[in-house]
Amino acid sequence: MDCLFCRIIAGEIPCTKVYEDDAVFAFRDINPQAPVHVLILPKKHMANILECDGETMKALLSAIQTIAKQEGVSEDGFRIVSNCGRNGAQSVNHLHIHLMGGRQLADSMA
């Protein structure tokens, strides 16, 4: 499997894991843009949100809620982002949601 995030999920490449369940895996971004910067992804390989199904989205939503509380950002707030495709500046083609918080984030999103 020639996918970086599949290899991380398989344990072939180390990461700092913050959460795992049957369907979802989450770890700290190697190049954090905020004090809390976690990548939340389905264990099942899918390129991006265009390939995502409702069941997977539901599992991701539940993980986002759990991780936000676990990381201590649920009270002050945070941002979730999922880059998709070339114009979306997606660099790893395994669906992932960035969860960023721990400081006041920029007003600009793009």
Ligand code: 5GP
């Ligand atoms: P994208 O640009 O596809 O939305 O986000 C990919 C993210 O993966 C980037 O924020 C980048 O820092 C992160 N990343 C790339 N390679 C690795 C890695 O090997 N380990 C970890 N933990 N994060 C990575």
Ligand code: ZN
């Ligand atoms: Zn993958």
